[in-house]
Amino acid sequence: MSQSPLSSPRKRDDDAASSSVSGATLQRNSLSWRHVTLLSLAGCGPAASIALNLQFMGQFAGLSLVFAFVMVWPALLLFMNSLAEFSRHVHSAGGLYAYNLRTWGAKFGFVYGWTFMGAYMVLASAGFAVFGGWLSEWLDSQFGIGVPWWLLTLVALAVVTALSALGIAESMRTSLVLVAISVLTILALAIWIIFTGGDSGGSGFSGKPLVPAGASSLGWAGIGLAMTYGVLSHAGIEEGTTLSEEVKNPAKNVKRGLWSVAIVLPAFYIFVSYALVHGYGIAKIDAFGQDPAPLQTVALHYWGEVGLGIVVVAAIISILGFSQAGFIAGTRVLFTLGRDHVLPKWAGRSSARQTPANASIAMGVICVVLGIPLGLIVGPFNVWGYFGFLVGIFFLVSYIVTNIALIVFARREGFFRPIRHGLLPGLAALIFIYPLYSSLWPIPPGEYAILPWVYVGWVLLGVLLMLITMKRRPEVLDRMLSDENKW
Template identity: 30%
Template sequence: MPTGRTTDIRTYKGQSTARSRAHGHGQRRRLRAGRIGTPGLLVSVVAASAPLMSTAGVMPATYGTMGVTAQPLLFAGLGLVLLLFTTGYAEMSRHVHNAGAFYAYIARGLGGTAGAAASVVALVSYSALQFAIYGIFGYELSGLLGQHLGATVPWWLPALGAVAAVGALGWLKIDLSARLLGVLLLAECAMLLAFVVAGTGSPGPDGLSFQALSPAGLHSTALGAALGLTMASFVGFEQAAVYAEETSRPHVTVARVTLLAVTFVGCFLALACWAVSVAAGPSRVVAAARDLGPGLLFTLAEDRLGTGFTTALHVFYLTGMFAALLSFHNVVARYAFAMGREGLLPAAVSRTSRTSGAPAHGSLLQSAVSLAAVAVFALTDDRPGGDPTTPVQRLFAWMGAIGALGVILLMAATAAAVIAFFVRRGAARALAPRLAATAVAGTALLAVAVRTVGDFPALLDDDPVPGLRWALPGAIGAAVAAGLAHGLLLKARRPEVHARIGLGNEAFQLDQLDRLDRLERNG
C-alpha cells in the first residue's frame, strides 16, 4: 500500500544535501582556522603599537607640547589599567570567538543595537588610525628620498604606494603577513634597545637621573591630551581577539597573547621613554622636544651611535610604520568581514579568498577607503600657500586623535559588556575579582576619554580651523549615532538579523538554513 514514504525520503535527502551545501557555504564565509599561532599572533598585535613610531613621535609630542616630564609613569599607569581591563577581556575571549571582537563582545553583553553602534565606531576608529600612519609614512619617506637621493617627491606618492602594498599583503595568507611583521618588529625593537643602552650609558647633562619617574612631573594643563596620546601607543594589544577564528586554540591563545602584548608594550615603551629623558637630560628634554620634534630621538641617537646607525634607525622607523599599517589593515578587513557575515554590511564583504582564506573583499574595501582618504588630503596639498606640510600634518593629527578617542570609548563599552555578559550567565560570583578589575578599568578608561575630549586643542596643536575642537570628537559621536540608527532599523525591519549580531559564522549558517526552510515551506 503506497504510503508516500519514498517521496519523504527523497525530500529528506534533498533537504540534507541542501543543508550540507549551506553548511559548506557557511564555511567559505569562515576565516581559515589554524593559520596563526601564539608567536605570529603576538607580533601581529604588538606591531600595531609601532614602538619606534611611539618613541619618535608620541614621546616628543608629549614632552614638548604637553610639558609632561614624567611620561614613563603614563605608560606604566595606563599599562596597569589595561592589564585590569585584560582580565575580563581575556575571559570573554574564551567564550566568544568572532573577528568582530569589540563589537561582538558588546553585542553579546549589551545587545544587538549597542553592537551595531560599536561596529561603526570600530570601523571609523581603526581606519582613522591607519589613515594617520599613511600620512606620516609618506611624509617621512619623501623626506628621506630628498635627503639621500635629492629627489623631490610629494608625500602622497609614497602614501599611495603604501596603500597598494598593504592591500596586496592583506589579500595573502595571514601567516605570511605575520612572518613579515615579525621580522620588521624584531629589527625595530633591536634598534630601540641599542638606543636605550647607549642613552643610559652616556647620559645627558643631568647624569643617570630617575627624575622622569617623579609624580610631580605629571602636573600639566594638558594631561588629558597626554593620556590620549599615550593610549594611542597601546592600541593594538586588544586585536588578538580579532584573529580568534584563525588560531587553532582561540580559548587559550587569545588570552595569552593579549596579556603578553599589553605587558610588553607598557614595559618596553616606559623603558624607552626613560632612556630618552636620560639622554636629553630631564631638565632639558621639554625644550629639546619643542625644538626638534620627531627629530629628538634621531639627534640623540646620532650623538651616541653615529650617522650610520641613525640612517638605519630612520629606515626601521619607516618599516615600523609599514608594519603598523599592515596590522591595522588586517584588523579593519576582519571587522568588515564580520559585519558583512552578520548583515551589518552587504554580504559580499564577507567573502574570503579561495586560495588564502583571507577576508579578501574586506581587504579590498579597506584599500579603497584608504585610497580615498589619502587622495582627499593630497588634493589640498597646495593649501594653504607656502606650507605643503599642512595637509599631511592634519591627516596625522586629525585622524590620530579621532582613532585614539574611538578605541578608548570602545574599550570602556567593552568593559561594561563583559560584566553584563557574565552576570547574565550567573558567573558573577565565580568571576568576581576579574569583573571588579574590569569595572575599575572601564571607569578609568571613561575618565581618560572625557579628559581627552576636554584637551583636544592640545592634541591638535591649536589648529586654527574653526570648530575643529568639537568637530573631530563629534565624528565619533556621529559614528555612534549612525550605528544606533542602523541597529534600531534592523531591529524593526529585520529582527532575525538583529538577533544574530555578534554570533559570527553561526549567524551566517543560521541565515542560510532559514532561507532553506522558507523555500521548503513555499515549495
C-alpha cells in the same frame, strides 16, 4: 524547512547567497599564540609610537610623560584580563565587536561594530599617509630622490592589500620582520643612552620623569592628555583577538598571546621614553615638547648622521608595520560586519583560499579615500596629529565599554567571580575614563576641538543606519546573534 516551490528563483538565489555569507570561514587552526602576540605588538607599532607620540606627550606633561606611560600600564594589564576572559568564551574575527555584540545585543552591537570599524579605518589611513610622508622625506634628504608621498602611500597600500587577500600567514611574516627590526633599533639607542649617562654628562639619572611632580604647568590635566597619547601608543593591542577564528585552541592561545604583549610592551615604552628624556636633557624638556622630531634629535646627537638614518628607517618600518596590522584587524572587522549583513554581504564573503579578500579590497579603498585627501590638505605628518587624537578617543571609549561588558556578560553567563570579573574590569574602566575626560574637558585648542564632535557624528550615523536597518531589514539584527559559525 523545505523551500516552497512557489518562491521565485531570485528569492532562492538571495537565500543561498545569504547562507553562503553567514557560513563564510577563515583558515582554521592555522595560527599559534605567537601570531596573536605579533599582531597585537605590530598593531601598536612600538617604534612608530615613540617617533610620533612622544612630542605630543612632552607638550602636555613635560617630564611626566614617562609617568603617563606608568599610569597607563595598570589599565592595560587590567584590560588584558577582560580580553582574556572574553576570549575563553567568544571566538570571532570581530574581536571586541563580537564581545560587545554578545553582551549588549544586536542593536548596541550594530553601533559598536560601526564605531570599532571606524577606529581601525582611521588608524590604518593615518598610518599609511604618515608612512608615505616619512619615506618621501627620507629619500629626498638622503638620496635626492623626489617621490610624492601619496604615490608611496598608494604602493604600500597595494602591497598590503594583496598580502591580506593572499592569506594571514604571508602578512604575518612581513609584520614579524618589520616589528623585530624597528623595536631592536630603538631599544639599542635607549640602552646606549643609559650606558653613556645621558645628557647629564654621566652624573646619574633623575626620578623626576617617573612622578607627577615633573608635569608641565597643566599639571594633572596635562598628564591626562599625555595618557591619551599613551593609550594611543597601545591602540591595537587588542588586534590579536581578531585572529580567534584562525588560532589553534583559541580559548587558551588568544589569552596567552595577549598577556605576553601586555607585559612586555608597556615596559618597553617606559624604558625607552625615560632614556630619551634623559638623552635629550631634563633641562631642555620644554624644547622636547616643541621639537617636531625629538627621537631624531636624540639619535643624531648620540649616533651621528649614520645612526640617525638607521633610526629613521626603523621608524618608517614600524609605521608601515602598525599600519599593516591595523589594516589586517580592520579587514577582519569589515569581514565580520559583512558576514552579519551590517555591511554589504560582498564584504563578508571569503575567497577560495579562505581569506577575507573582498574586505581587504574594501579596506584598501577606504584608506585611500580617508588618508590621501586629508594628507594633501594638511600634509601627511599633520594627519597623524589630528587622526591620532581622534583614534585615541575611539579606542578609549571602546576599551571602557568592553571592560564594563565583561561584568555584564560574566554575570549573565554564570561564570562571574567578584574580583576577576567585577573589580578588575571596573578599575580598568575607571582608569581609562580619566584620559578620556582630560581629552574632552577643558575643550581642546584649535582644530582639536572639532574632533570629539567628529566622533559623536560617526556614532550618530551608526545609530541612524541601525534604525534604518531595523525598519527595512529587521532580519539583519536577528542574524547577527543567530549565526553560531562565528562563535
